[in-house]
Amino acid sequence: MQKVVIIGAGPVGLLLAHYLLSRRNYQVEIYESRLDPRLAEQSSQRTFPIALQSRGLNAIEQIFGLKVALAKKGVWSQGVLIYPKQGKPRQINRKMPTLLIDRNQLSLVLLEHLLEQYSQELLTVKFDCPCVDINPETQEAILESKNGERFTAKYDRLVGADGVRSLVREVLSARADIQCQKNFIPDVYKSLHVPRIAPDKTVELAGNYVHTSTLGKGIRLVLAPQPDDWLHGTLIFPPDNNPLENCTTDEAVLAYFQDNIAFIKPVMRLEDAAMLRQQPVSKIMTVKCDRMHVGDRILLVGDAAHAVSPSIGQGCNASLQDVQVFAQCLDRYEDKWEEALPAFTVERLSDVHALRELSDYSFPRSKSMMLEFVFRLTVGKKLRPWFPLLTNPLPMELIMESELPYSEVLKRGQGWINRVRESIQN
Template identity: 90%
Template sequence: MQKIIIIGAGPVGLLLAHYLLSRRDYQVEIYERRLDPRLAEQSNQRTFPIALQSRGLNAIDQILGLKVALAKKGVWSQGVLIYSKQGQPRRINRKMPSLLIDRNQLNLVLLEHLLEKHSRDLVKVKFDCSCVDINLESQEAILQSNNGERFTTKYDRLVGADGVGSQVREVLSARSDIQCQYDFIPDVYKSLHVPRIAPDQTVELAGNCLHTSTLGKGIRLVMAPQPDDWLHGTLIFSPDNNPLENCTTDEAVLAYFQENIPFIKPMMRLEDAAVLRQRPVSKIMTVKCDRMHVCDRILLVGDAVHAVSPSIGQGCNASLQDVQVFAQCLDRYEDKWEEALPAFTAKRLSDVHALRELSDYTFPRSKPMMLEFIFRLTVGKKLRPWFPLLTNPLPMELIMESELPYSEVLKQSQGWINRVKESMQN
């Protein structure tokens, strides 16, 4: 029985543990720098929403009972409502529903399901513990508890699933075992939480759709409904155009939303504006690596190896799909990691590199292209049966309404991607 150490107890690390333990040939130890989510107060559970689509859901569905358990903590979304200052919102229906779920709830279900299903002889999860170094020659991970205590544990195989700030990746990169590129996306954001139903009960926003609004000058709002009748989302803007920068009071923040984003006006309370004003502005780093494994013993998955912009909602979906693709490689090579690891890199790398391109350039920034984008998503879909050559699907449609590999989506939508790139340069 092989001992697998997984660094990172986020969604991808926990799902990989599910897959490995279902093969009955592995003992798994998971180490996570964050605190145990089971010990957090419920009031502190809200983080940010994740939209699980077909790629992520297919990976989850391979573990018996997991999808059903997650559905109880999320909301099925049938489409998107796009709001403007005036008029009725435009609705874009999706053929494939998405499961909207808070990231902490996703993690909690994966963790509890894992520990309920497998004995402590086979799986151990230790929180409040970081990986500080790896000795590849002796096959040892050096770990440190947040109280400063260091200890060493041996492994047969090691997995870096520790997110965009991956220590595993940094160790490998410092040794020149892997080449990585780091960037920050041009946007920043603030998280926002408001009730889905107005406090006076006069207005109720749809509980089965994403709610979005584009304000111009690169400012966008995306809100996702959650089971507790809240909307979780983000206000996205460029670093040099923070719409709340001059809002020095909670009342000023509330007034900004009431004037510029009318659909939120009945929902947003002064206390919601106060929380938003105090939230820091967050940046998002992207990661692009030249491989997803090192030698025959170390695997990198998820944001640790391909963190992308969240603009098209595929970061978590792609990470979960990594697990399914790697399991297919283990099937093919009968759990011989020395063959499965290079096969995984060969099969997966082109898709995750294509995803970065799609994430950066699917959404236009110029006003004319944004108008074309909305027109093609709404009217264009209706015209497509009669004018297929004139109304080719946008990359967003191919991502949301098909299970094409990301590399094939990029190939089919390269014309649009090139136009967005050009508009951004101009």
């Protein structure tokens, strides 16, 4: 029986543990730097919403009972409502429903399901226990316990599933075992939580659609419904154009939203504006690696290997899909990691590199291209049966309404991607 040490107990690390343990010839130890999510108060559990689309859901469905358990903690979305400054929103329906779920809830369900299925002889999970170094020569991960003492964990195989600021990746990069590019996307954001139903019950925003609005000058709002009748999302803006910079009071923040985003006016309260004002301005780092494995013992998955912009909601989906693709490689090579690892890199790398470009350039920034974008997603879809050559699907449609590999989506949508890139650069 092989011992696999997984660094990172986020969704991808936990799902990988499910896959490995179901094969019946692995012992798994998981180490996570964050606190145990089971011990946190529910109110402090709110993070950002994840939109699980077919790629991520397909990976989850391979583990019996997971999709049903997750659906109880999320909301099925039928599409997107795009709000103009005034007037009725445009409704974009999706053929394939999306499961909207809070990131921490996703991890919590994966964790609890894992602990219910496997004994302590096969599975160890330790929180508040960061990895501080790895030694590939001795096959050891160096970790730090809650009291600050360091200890080592021997492994037969090591998985870096520790996210965008992966310690495993950084060590491998410093050793020149992999080449890695890290960048920050041009935009920054603030997290926002507002009720879905107005306090006086006179207005209720749709509970099965994502709500979004573009305010101009690079400012946009995205809100996803959650099961507790809240909308969780982000206010996104260029770093040099923070719309709340001069809002020095909670009342000023509330007034900004009431003046500029009509659909949110009935539901946003002063306490929601206060929480938003206190939120820090956050940046998003992207990661691009030249491989997803090192030697025959070390694997990188998820954001540790390919963090991307969240603009098209595919980061978590791609990460979960990594797990399914790697499991297929293990099937093909009968659990011989020395063969499965390089095969995984060859099979997966072109897709995750394509996803980076799709994430950066699928969503337009200019007003003219945004109008074209909305037109093609609404009117264009209706005209497609009669004028297929004039109404080719946008990359966003191919991502959300098909299961094409990301590299194929990029190939088909390269013309649009090039136009968006040029509009941003000019």
